[in-house]
Amino acid sequence: MFSNRTFNIVVPLISVVLGLLAGALIMLAFGYNPVAGYAAMWNGAFGDAYFLGETVRQVTPYVLSGLAVAFAMRAGLLNIGVEGQVIVGWLAAVWVGTAFGMPPVVHVIVALLAAAVAGSLWGFVPGLLKAKLGVHEVIVTIMMNYIALYLSNSIIRSLMTDGSDRTDNVAETASLAAPWLREITFFSRIHYGFVVALLMAFTMWFVLNKTTRGFELRAVGSNPFASEYSGMKVGRNIIIAMVISGGFAGLAGAMEGLGTFQYASVSSGFTNIGFDGIAVALLGANTAIGVVLAAILFGTLKIGALNMPTEAGVPTELVDIVIALIILFVASGYIIRWAFLKFSKEGK
Amino acid sequence: MGFFEALAIMVSSALVFAAPLIFTAIGGVFSERSGVINIGLEGLMVMGAFVGIVFNLTFADTFGSMTPWISMLAAMVLSAIFALVHAVASISFRADQVVSGVAINFLALGVGLFLTREFYDRGQTDIISQPFYTWDVPLLSDIPILGRMFFENYPSTYLAIAVALIGWFVLFKTSFGLRLRAVGEHPMAADTNGIKVYRMRYIAVMISGAMGGLGGAAYALTVAQAFSQATIVGQGFMSLAAVIFGKWHPLGALGAAIFFGFAQAISINGASWPLLSNIPQVFLLILPYVLTILALAGFIGRAEAPKSLGEPYIKGSR
Numbered sequence: 001m002f003s004n005r006t007f008n009i010v011v012p013l014i015s016v017v018l019g020l021l022a023g024a025l026i027m028l029a030f031g032y033n034p035v036a037g038y039a040a041m042w043n044g045a046f047g048d049a050y051f052l053g054e055t056v057r058q059v060t061p062y063v064l065s066g067l068a069v070a071f072a073m074r075a076g077l078l079n080i081g082v083e084g085q086v087i088v089g090w091l092a093a094v095w096v097g098t099a100f101g102m103p104p105v106v107h108v109i110v111a112l113l114a115a116a117v118a119g120s121l122w123g124f125v126p127g128l129l130k131a132k133l134g135v136h137e138v139i140v141t142i143m144m145n146y147i148a149l150y151l152s153n154s155i156i157r158s159l160m161t162d163g164s165d166r167t168d169n170v171a172e173t174a175s176l177a178a179p180w181l182r183e184i185t186f187f188s189r190i191h192y193g194f195v196v197a198l199l200m201a202f203t204m205w206f207v208l209n210k211t212t213r214g215f216e217l218r219a220v221g222s223n224p225f226a227s228e229y230s231g232m233k234v235g236r237n238i239i240i241a242m243v244i245s246g247g248f249a250g251l252a253g254a255m256e257g258l259g260t261f262q263y264a265s266v267s268s269g270f271t272n273i274g275f276d277g278i279a280v281a282l283l284g285a286n287t288a289i290g291v292v293l294a295a296i297l298f299g300t301l302k303i304g305a306l307n308m309p310t311e312a313g314v315p316t317e318l319v320d321i322v323i324a325l326i327i328l329f330v331a332s333g334y335i336i337r338w339a340f341l342k343f344s345k346e347g348k
Numbered sequence: 349m350g351f352f353e354a355l356a357i358m359v360s361s362a363l364v365f366a367a368p369l370i371f372t373a374i375g376g377v378f379s380e381r382s383g384v385i386n387i388g389l390e391g392l393m394v395m396g397a398f399v400g401i402v403f404n405l406t407f408a409d410t411f412g413s414m415t416p417w418i419s420m421l422a423a424m425v426l427s428a429i430f431a432l433v434h435a436v437a438s439i440s441f442r443a444d445q446v447v448s449g450v451a452i453n454f455l456a457l458g459v460g461l462f463l464t465r466e467f468y469d470r471g472q473t474d475i476i477s478q479p480f481y482t483w484d485v486p487l488l489s490d491i492p493i494l495g496r497m498f499f500e501n502y503p504s505t506y507l508a509i510a511v512a513l514i515g516w517f518v519l520f521k522t523s524f525g526l527r528l529r530a531v532g533e534h535p536m537a538a539d540t541n542g543i544k545v546y547r548m549r550y551i552a553v554m555i556s557g558a559m560g561g562l563g564g565a566a567y568a569l570t571v572a573q574a575f576s577q578a579t580i581v582g583q584g585f586m587s588l589a590a591v592i593f594g595k596w597h598p599l600g601a602l603g604a605a606i607f608f609g610f611a612q613a614i615s616i617n618g619a620s621w622p623l624l625s626n627i628p629q630v631f632l633l634i635l636p637y638v639l640t641i642l643a644l645a646g647f648i649g650r651a652e653a654p655k656s657l658g659e660p661y662i663k664g665s666r
Binding site for chain 2: 144
């Protein structure tokens with residue numbers, strides 16, 4: 001009666017509703033007005049042009065990090081290393097943006113490519129280890145995250161600057177800044193990156209659904225043994241999947257490096273763009289369009305939450321709880337499916 | 349500062365940093381040996397650190413010098429309960445164990461920081477007034493060099509090493525441990541022999557919660573002495589690395605945790621030590637992670653995971 005396709009839509013929707021409901025209950029329990037809380041969030045995300053611009057800015061890297069996780073997932077790989085790939089992509093983009101002089105357009109494209117290549121390299125290592133030695137990609141990618149964080153900090157401090165905590169701004173030719181968009185959004189940090197993100201979402205859909213390579217990747221993801229038996233090279237597909245996934249992640253870093261911040265800085269902790277990408281991909285059922293929609297939702301929640309303390313007195317962190325619960329509900333899709341089938345049967 | 353004196357201080361501070369990792373890694377060994385991946389160790393430590401600090405701040409006047417111990421107990425109990433979320437999702441609801449673990453990490457930090465703002469109106473708590481103080485073991489601490497090295501440490505450090513030994517005994521010398529390992533290797537065979545697979549896995553995940561809670565609290569009550577977003581940043585993942593580097597064996601995990609403790613101590617204090625001050629800090633920082641990858645790749649002996657790690661057990665399936 002219900003196809004898998006229906007459930008791919010129904011489960012995330014129910015999860016989001018349950019997550020928001022749980023958030024409302026928590027607000028009630030701590031003596032806040034949930035309606036006021038969510039109204040504050042809505043205003044904080046869409047209230048005026050400035051907030052709208054900031055929301056778009058937040059959604060942009062989420063789309064790309066979500067695509068990164070989703071792409072690997074379609075090939076049966078869980079890329080927890082998106083975080084590290086974002087960091088090296090960010091660094092590479094800013095390096096090209098600050099160290100070289102190039103004509104406009106060319107410069108920004110080279111910087112974006114550098115970010116994608118850096119992310120790809122960071123994805124290549126776990127891909128290679130998985131394909132050749134069967135090492136589980138989850139642990140390797142977690143380790144690669146920390147290596148990326150510390151290496152990048154060290155490179156910023158000792159190679160790109162003289163012991164300073166942040167690099168110079170990238171050259172104007174390499175910047176993704178969109179002055180006219182900034183102006184009409186009351187100087188939010190919105191930039192052209194969203195065009196890149198949407199283009200990549202289309203690319204992922206095209207590669208996975210319209211090319212032989214994409215078919216092979218999906219085949220390897222759903223049954224590596226059958227794929228091997230029918231003559232596909234499983235190892236090669238694993239490496240390719242990780243490289244492309246890392247490329248998306250690197251671009252997510254470039255969005256921050258060339259768009260939002262225009263520089264790279266020493267950081268004591270993670271950006272969380274990559275980890276949030278796991279949530280985005282999961283909610284988007286690992287499809288390109290799903291990822292875009294889920295990124296819009298999570299970007300809205302994150303930016304809207306910043307307005308909750310001032311307008312409704314609710315701590316921003318409520319949103320982190322809501323997002324965590326949404327992930328738990330989506331992951332437990334089996335039980336939602338079960339409940340859904342049971343109730344719809346009894347209804348008859 | 350003489351060489352031996354420097355070495356003694358180095359070993360001693362390595363043990364301080366190792367203790368939280370030891371607790372948590374032992375918990376990780378239990379969970380993974382029963383077949384449940386636990387990426388959520390980080391979140392369990394966050395929960396332990398949060399509960400430990402809040403309990404300590406609230407009851408410092410009531411319990412006086414016993415406060416840190418009771419805080420540890422509270423952190424252990426509440427983190428074990430918190431781990432139930434992971435257990436229910438990944439064992440009963442058959443959620444992807446890695447994804448559920450990731451969610452646990454988000455959830456713990458979200459809950460911890462939300463409540464910190466609720467209770468203290470700020471992003472971080474006050475500094476606790478009743479932390480653990482170092483305790484000199486009578487007689488043993490009088491031994492020259494070795495005394496300074498091993499026997500002038502926090503009580504929680506001694507407890508961590510004891511927990512690792514107890515963990516080894518339970519896992520390999522009791523029938524409970526045998527059952528737990530059986531469930532992780534071949535749940536169907538275990539089920540056929542009358543072992544309750546789900547119950548064993550629930551217990552194992554809750555043990556990992558309790559241990560992760562102890563680990564987080566041990567770090568919070570010795571090194572950090574307050575709770576904020578920056579209290580637990582990666583110690584949980586490092587414990588996970590210790591589980592794998594230690595080849596899913598409690599004593600291996602103990603050794604790996606101490607080794608990682610060394611790396612951390614060196615990266616934080618290394619600049620002031622002779623010989624080490626010439627090595628760029630970044631190499632010391634990334635060393636544990638690089639070594640873990642090498643260990644996984646089989647360059648440092650092959651690490652074999654429990655056979656059914658990561659697979660939900662579905663009764664009646666073949």
